[in-house]
Amino acid sequence: MPLYEYVCLECHTRFERLRASGERDAAVTCPQCAGTRAKRTIAAFATLRATGSTAVAESGGGGGCGCGGNCACGRAHTQA
Numbered sequence: 001m002p003l004y005e006y007v008c009l010e011c012h013t014r015f016e017r018l019r020a021s022g023e024r025d026a027a028v029t030c031p032q033c034a035g036t037r038a039k040r041t042i043a044a045f046a047t048l049r050a051t052g053s054t055a056v057a058e059s060g061g062g063g064g065c066g067c068g069g070n071c072a073c074g075r076a077h078t079q080a
Contacts, residue, residue, distance in 0.1 A: 010035035
């Protein structure tokens with residue numbers, strides 16, 4: 001089951017729920033205020049990959065280059 005991130009429109013609390021993908025936009029109750037006006041948000045994520053004896057953090061976001069910019073591919077990325 002996917003993990004979805006929500007924000008309560010009443011108290012602005014951010015929280016996560018494991019839900020079936022078909023239920024991702026169904027009503028969900030806020031754990032802080034018990035409000036039912038929560039909206040699904042886009043969650044940022046990061047992963048770790050090992051390179052030799054070092055762990056490198058990779059962002060789930062994208063930059064301006066063809067490989068995403070934040071992909072830690074080893075290429076030198078420059079900003080124009």
